[in-house]
Amino acid sequence: MSVVTAPLAAPSLSLNGVGKRFLGRNGTVEAIGEVSFSVASGEFVAVVGPSGCGKSTLLRMLAGLDVPTQGSVSVDGTPAVSVASPPGVAFQRPVLLPWRTALENVALPSQVGPGARGSRSVLRDRARQLLEEVGLDGFENAYPHELSGGMQQRVALCRSLLSNSGLSLLDEPFAALDALTREDLMFVLHDLWREHRTTTVFVTHGIAEAVFLASRVVVLSGRPSSVATVVEVDLPEHREPALLHDPAFVALTTSVRDALHRPG
Numbered sequence: 450m451s452v453v454t455a456p457l458a459a460p461s462l463s464l465n466g467v468g469k470r471f472l473g474r475n476g477t478v479e480a481i482g483e484v485s486f487s488v489a490s491g492e493f494v495a496v497v498g499p500s501g502c503g504k505s506t507l508l509r510m511l512a513g514l515d516v517p518t519q520g521s522v523s524v525d526g527t528p529a530v531s532v533a534s535p536p537g538v539a540f541q542r543p544v545l546l547p548w549r550t551a552l553e554n555v556a557l558p559s560q561v562g563p564g565a566r567g568s569r570s571v572l573r574d575r576a577r578q579l580l581e582e583v584g585l586d587g588f589e590n591a592y593p594h595e596l597s598g599g600m601q602q603r604v605a606l607c608r609s610l611l612s613n614s615g616l617s618l619l620d621e622p623f624a625a626l627d628a629l630t631r632e633d634l635m636f637v638l639h640d641l642w643r644e645h646r647t648t649t650v651f652v653t654h655g656i657a658e659a660v661f662l663a664s665r666v667v668v669l670s671g672r673p674s675s676v677a678t679v680v681e682v683d684l685p686e687h688r689e690p691a692l693l694h695d696p697a698f699v700a701l702t703t704s705v706r707d708a709l710h711r712p713g
């Protein structure tokens with residue numbers, strides 16, 4: 450009998466002198482000038498930057514879906530394009546299969562493709578457990594159209610955790626949600642990260658969200674982007690909602706905001 454393999458150890462990430470140019474119909478777009486930073490195993494790093502500075506492109510390169518025109522992107526020392534185990538990903542829109550239930554949507558990517566790992570029943574048990582962790586017990590058999598936008602995004606977050614790669618790449622997963630649901634899911638994501646300790650790169654336009662969730666916030670400059678600054682989030686690892694009003698938290702959000710608005 451095949452059994453589900455334990456999740457892989459959370460990998461470390463490294464971007465060294467990464468640049469990216471696109472050849473479009475209107476000429477060359479230099480999206481990323483030169484970006485270097487690393488993410489430790491199990492760390493949660495947020496990336497913020499002006500629109501069009503290449504944040505999604507960086508995530509695509511970390512996922513091995515695109516390659517840099519200069520520099521290197523590696524996962525545990527291996528070029529990201531050569532990594533066998535696909536990362537967990539979540540995007541602005543939850544992208545669920547409408548003909549599959551919440552449970553099937555969470556479990557499916559782990560049952561097919563190069564990341565397929567373990568028996569169907571064990572994967573479904575794990576999917577069920579994750580849905581419970583995000584407060585969706587009782588909705589396992591609901592179809593996406595029967596769930597609110599926030600509930601669908603919870604399903605997408607669970608699915609990204611079941612990839613077993615130990616790596617979560619999240620591209621503005623809360624962007625399409627209302628402010629209250631967004632804040633609620635921020636707490637959910639923090640709890641999930643504390644429980645599972647996946648190495649996480651979280652792209653967002655939300656400064657408070659970035660500071661609340663991350664141990665470091667990488668601030669990118671405008672296109673062609675480089676790292677404007679890295680804000681170390683020197684706050685207790687366990688973040689509680691009350692932290693949002695803490696002067697130390699507010700000071701950190703000001704540092705990120707100032708770096709974003711600094712010219713150059």
Ligand SMILES: Nc1ncnc2c1ncn2[C@@H]1O[C@H](COP(=O)(O)OP(=O)(O)OP(=O)(O)O)[C@@H](O)[C@H]1O
Nearest residue numbers: 471472473478480499500501502503504505506507
């Ligand atoms: N496949 C592509 N072909 C041509 N240009 C592209 C391609 N993908 C991205 N770009 C360009 O690269 C730049 C960076 O795009 P990207 O989507 O990575 O930015 P972003 O920081 O995620 O933006 P936003 O915050 O608005 O989502 C943009 O100027 C975009 O037009």
